[in-house]
Amino acid sequence: MKILIKNRKELSEYLESKMLSSQEQLEEEGELEYKQFLLKTYLIESSVSDLNSIAAPEGFNIHIQQTQDRTLQILNVQKDSAKATFYLDTVNPRFWLIHTVDSSSFTTPFIQKYVSSVMNGLDHPWLPTQFMIGLSQKDEFRGFTLKYDEEFVKEGKEKAIENLSMRLWGKAAPHVLRTLKKDHELKNSIAISGVGIKHSIDGDYAIDDIASWGRFTAKGTSIDGHYFIIQDIQKRYSEKIELIEKSWLDYSSDAIGFKFRGEPLTIVFDKNIEDLPAFLDELLASRKPFRLWGVHKFINKDFAKIVGIDLHTGHKINLEITKEWVRIYLPKGSCGNTAMRLLTNIQHHYDSEAVLESGEYGRII
């Protein structure tokens, strides 16, 4: 039976009822009923003002319904015989929330395609490993997942860690994570792709399984708890983005000359690059995961200059790279998410201990 949501209040009541019924089902039966799915919320970074300007991914049809609240819309999405309903909250114009209680086998591929189309003004948040670990310090830490794929493996040369995937849920999670991070062989490959945290409020609670690309899968009894977790992360993330964007290079002219401000950010590696030319070939290959296009020039044998384009946003980006760090120069108007995406991808594909610094503001991540 289709539920017609007219406003936020009705949406919250609806989503909470779904959370509660899922939780009861899990507690009683240990699994969900047929065609019963968990609540999922996708956090999206947006520079789009008109939803209709975003093209549907190939094969999908999207029908947009307005509600009584102009910042709340319903997307009815169909592909072949499969369909799902999404509730799009744009009250924060930079960070949208998309809620759904339909099957993630449909909703997640749709959202990933919808967001990752080139230059459509949308992007996922990119939550680096240290950011994810920081989340676990505020609320009860329930578990984590790791995903690391070494992208810079030279053919014929074996690496200590080429791939690492792991999921651990339970009380031992904090201890195991600390132990893994301390191990010298493993520490540069412990890239967190998800954490589970529980927020409790007077007997009610929300348990969110948070993916590093911004999907929140909720269980529990409190929709407010779920909202709190998302809003807390969105606030912390947007503070980081703001600091990054304060570093833009900006030139303006006046009566006597050019005013200038800005400085580079730096990603500092814990694990030095062995083969800089090979690293650059992979970094600038114009494909996933980095999606960077660039031309480069070696200024000296260990120092290269890259003049590039972020293929996801279409924005310009300039880099300088040594075996120990990468400087990032962002021109005014470019998206701070670009730097977070580069850092997070480096963490998942090269060095999970890499950090992001700003000269003016110190360590950002």
Add this chain to the structure above:
Amino acid sequence: MEGLSEHTVLVNGMIGLCTKTRGWPSTLKDLGYKVEYLEPTFLNSEGKKVNPDILFTSNKLIHALITECKGGVSIENEQLEKYSKINVENVRNWVSVYDASKLSLDLCLASYEELSEKILENIDSQYNFPILVFSLSNFISKINKFSNSKLDQAFSTPIEISYPPTEFYPFDDEDDVSLIALYILRELAFLALNNLHNESVEFEPDEMLDRIHPMWANIHETKKKKLRSKTKEILDEYKKEQLSEHLAKVKGKNTWQITKSMKAFGDKCNKIIKELTEQKKISTYEE
């Protein structure tokens, strides 16, 4: 520094001293300096126009520092004479400090080690500008003294340097075509990706330079002439490499897009950079 002119390295290096850039000292930043202007043009005390490279100010020291970066073979006496006639009155109205009545001023030169002796010869008899010397053994050292004691002390022992920033001031007329080509090729890719170009893949050099250099409008006409010529050389190389086969008109629109993969386009562009670098090496050898 392959492909970068001494002037470009010096300007970027001096601006870098005013920032906290990893791999580069922040000597000026630590004294509270910021870049007030790049390439300001103002009148000296004799009413003559001067156009130094950078004007820094420190609100902490209530001090202005004018820097002229000398990447060339020498400095002309006429230029030195004009600079020697700059006083604090000439810059007071263009800086932001909390008490302009207390403002003091230094003018310094920045140069590479091998040129600094020649510069010293020029200035020693009549002027005593301090010179910041960037040496190949990776230090910045100082000749002569700054009038501001804290600034002078900050440079009194050699400062270790390694990887200069290169993006604050991307290039000038003395830089190698292979460096300028990085920006031109990226602009072609950018325009094609964003379908922003309405005419054709042929560019007038001025149009291209205005897009890629943030201070193109202010660059002196003599330098603009050289940059136009270098841009033409790069665009000719691009035509020769048949880069245009990677670009095609969008059907029904007066815009262009990259037809083959971005990687293929990038590989071709990197080939051009390499060939321009090799041509420079050959011509340098033949000299």
